[in-house]
Amino acid sequence: MxxxxxxxxxxxxxxxxxxxxxxxxxxxxxCAQCAALAHANRTLRAAPMSVPAKGFTVRFQARLAAERKAxxxxxxxxxxxxxxxxxxxxxxxxxxxxxxxxxxxxxxxAIWITNLMLAGSALRAIGPSGNLLAxxxxxxxxxxxxxxxxxxAGVAALRIFSSRRFTRYLQARGHSEAATSGxxx
Amino acid sequence: MNEELALVLQAQQGDDDAFAQLVERYQTPVYNLCYxxxxxxxxxxxxxxxxxxxxxxxxxxxxxxxxxxxWLLSITAHYCIDCLRxxxxxxxxxxxxxxxxxxxxELPDVEALNPEQETVRHEEQAALQRVLQQLDATDRAAVxxxxxxxxxxxxxxxxxSLTVSAxxxxxxRARRELARRLQAGSSEARVERMPYGSPVL
Numbered sequence: 001m002x003x004x005x006x007x008x009x010x011x012x013x014x015x016x017x018x019x020x021x022x023x024x025x026x027x028x029x030x031c032a033q034c035a036a037l038a039h040a041n042r043t044l045r046a047a048p049m050s051v052p053a054k055g056f057t058v059r060f061q062a063r064l065a066a067e068r069k070a071x072x073x074x075x076x077x078x079x080x081x082x083x084x085x086x087x088x089x090x091x092x093x094x095x096x097x098x099x100x101x102x103x104x105x106x107x108x109x110a111i112w113i114t115n116l117m118l119a120g121s122a123l124r125a126i127g128p129s130g131n132l133l134a135x136x137x138x139x140x141x142x143x144x145x146x147x148x149x150x151x152x153a154g155v156a157a158l159r160i161f162s163s164r165r166f167t168r169y170l171q172a173r174g175h176s177e178a179a180t181s182g183x184x185x
Numbered sequence: 186m187n188e189e190l191a192l193v194l195q196a197q198q199g200d201d202d203a204f205a206q207l208v209e210r211y212q213t214p215v216y217n218l219c220y221x222x223x224x225x226x227x228x229x230x231x232x233x234x235x236x237x238x239x240x241x242x243x244x245x246x247x248x249x250x251x252x253x254x255x256w257l258l259s260i261t262a263h264y265c266i267d268c269l270r271x272x273x274x275x276x277x278x279x280x281x282x283x284x285x286x287x288x289x290x291e292l293p294d295v296e297a298l299n300p301e302q303e304t305v306r307h308e309e310q311a312a313l314q315r316v317l318q319q320l321d322a323t324d325r326a327a328v329x330x331x332x333x334x335x336x337x338x339x340x341x342x343x344x345x346s347l348t349v350s351a352x353x354x355x356x357x358r359a360r361r362e363l364a365r366r367l368q369a370g371s372s373e374a375r376v377e378r379m380p381y382g383s384p385v386l
Contacts, residue, residue: 040363043310044328048310061201067238
């Protein structure tokens with residue numbers, strides 16, 4: 001048998017028969033390359049597991065708590081920024097929409113429908129591409145428009161409400177976790 | 186359902202105590218993989234902690250058909266490979282020069298049955314750790330998963346996102362390299378032990 005077959009036995013970690021094992025041992029006495037490979041295999045198999053310093057889990061829990069705190073701070077900062085920008089934009093634009101702000105919901109709906117009809121007329125004036133929307137504004141009765149807007153407003157309100165609830169849930173969970181980790185410590 | 190899967194399910198539902206039990210259970214395998222990959226205690230501790238954090242963040246994505254240990258070690262191995270790649274770009278290449286000076290010296294166990302044999306074993310393990318650090322990051326991960334965790338070639342290929350034939354060739358190459366370097370190291374050590382004598386004698 002040639003050197004490559006023995007090398008392949010060593011590299012493939014093949015289970016050898018007693019006869020093959022004897023043959024390999026014989027070869028290892030004469031082949032430095034295969035002997036080095038066998039030695040490397042033995043050293044690798046004898047290598048122990050390195051163990052972390054005591055208190056690894058406690059250190060992990062502290063790190064997790066610190067990460068959660070940082071995440072909460074980031075979320076709060078992000079939400080505050082959005083809120084500040086939103087309020088600023090609203091304050092800047094408020095005078096422009098004073099009519100809308102002081103109107104009753106019925107008046108608002110009437111204004112929106114008028115605006116849509118105007119938009120439809122404008123599109124009709126632009127060309128054939130606007131015909132479809134113009135037809136829609138004429139064909140769809142005003143109460144359907146009002147219902148659609150109410151539906152959109154409902155969805156928006158639901159979204160705002162659920163995101164607030166979710167934020168509160170995360171905060172409550174964060175507090176309870178902080179309390180638990182405090183107890184464990 | 187086995188205990189481990191039950192803990193994973195509890196952890197997925199937000200039970201932090203269950204996750205802490207998983208950390209307790211797997212801290213040694215994860216730490217050992219990091220230590221064998223990165224070669225330093227401090228870096229290994231940091232990488233092991235970060236790997237558990239990644240696992241925690243991605244718990245919802247865990248496929249219950251897979252073994253949790255394989256998934257965990259796969260995340261750890263990928264993280265260590267990324268660390269080594271980043272280190273390659275940010276550090277001056279002194280890795281080849283580094284020996285085990287940074288690690289507290291492992292003294293032979295004087296109470297061991299054969300202290301001389303114990304010393305040889307320590308030297309061999311220190312040499313292995315040094316030589317391991319000179320392998321390519323992915324080759325190193327394949328060798329560690331193979332020898333410390335008894336992963337099959339298929340498991341290694343799944344863990345490291347490689348083909349089975351790529352794993353096979355990487356393992357062959359890495360072991361030839363390890364054998365060559367270990368042999369070179371032991372010949373140098375023999376010469377060092379008799380600095381005033383002729384190597385021939």
